Amino acid sequence: MKVKVDQEKCQGHNRCFVVASELFELDDYGYAHEVGDGTVPPGLEEKARLAVANCPERAISIEGD
């Protein structure tokens, strides 16, 4: 499973970072980026789904469930 933040859509709400700080990092402006290539380590799948569900901009997608 991989997560990806659409940089065109992210507005820096930071909700994904709060829900799943293992999977997302913030730049100096508060925009979110997936950590590394976005691969979700085993056991964090639920957090990845929560990050997607809590993003008000619908900016996060999951590949390969």
Add this chain to the structure above:
Amino acid sequence: MTLEQQKETTAPKTNGNAAPEEVKDWAHDYDIFDRDYIKDPFPVWDELREKCPVAHTERWGGSWMPTRYADLFAIAQDFQRFSSRDVLVAPMGAGENAGDEAMDIPEALQNYEVGAPPITSDPPLHTWARRLLLSPFSVQAIAKWEPETRELCRSLIDGFVDKGRCDAAADYAQQIPPRIIASMLGIPKEMSNTFTDWVRGFLEFGLQNAEIGGEAGRMIFLYLWDRIQEHKQNPKDDLITYLLNAEVDGQPVPETHVLGTSFLLLLAGIDTTWSSIGSALWHLAQHPEHRARLVAEPGLIPTAVEELLRAYSPVTMARYVSEDTEYNGCKFAEGERILMNFPAANRDPEKFPDPDKVIIDRAVNPHIAFGVGIHRCAGSNLARMEMRVSIEEWLKRIPDFRLEDPDVVTWAGGQVRGPRSMPVVFG
């Protein structure tokens, strides 16, 4: 509009002091200043979402009001058709004392276009004006203000804890955001009560009375202009200095831009978060089971803050229709206003199961209390920190409290909703 023109504009008739007519048809004649609506707007929103999801009124200069999450989301994203050049529902007018010597406008501001960038801006100006603010309001930067916020909350509680009662809105919630934003800007926090009066004059009373609003607006602009001149002479480690030193494309940011942004920060930093903290305490005062849970599990407070933001979202901004356009069968004319009822979106059952129930550990909560799209509240990290810290400190010292009398709680409404007087008793 310039400050000069603002002096000359006459107030629209609808902003007079005549007693408002009772609302009989919320779909075609809503009144966001109706007393009962301010106290309890939720049944009105439920009815509108079902019957007329984009309501209209001629009151207060006329506006449209969507109440469904999907519509609020779509309109907020469409910044080309729905401009932010005017985010207030009613136009501001002239102050009674506009000609007084005390209100003389400095030469540099004679032709100043009144604005509060980036909230009143569209791209491309919006893009760099917002970018300037994102770093000082990032999670990391805001964390530096947590100790001062915590200390402030503790000292406020020290002031009333032994009395066994306080006004949780006036003695606590209202005292926190103005002092923190004053510290951040680098203006005297001892003046925070004055700032609060000005901001209430502009946003709370000013929307219904253009004279009060115009007067308060000019007071804030002229006061901040003087502070900006002082900061030029004596730079400090604060936001006004940061903005004065900022460059965009190799050019310094114009001083009038610094003024508009400082105006926004003072305004937006005060009564919005004060309303959120107040509403959160209003809820907790009436829900012992939620208090007990948060006292036992303080780690849950950030999640609870999101849910309280959803259920009691304070802020409704406006958009300005930039061209004649049709949206879901509604014909919006150029120049009309759309009231962005984010609070109603956050109670939409299509988006949130059991929307009227506060589920203190709600895990899926993509609320848009801070708006959505390019105008997402730039101060959201500050607001969240202030809410979390103020609730943490309150519950540590006052784990048990209740409203003295629910009927005496007073609410401010219009574009920012929250309790203004809320007597509570402890234990």
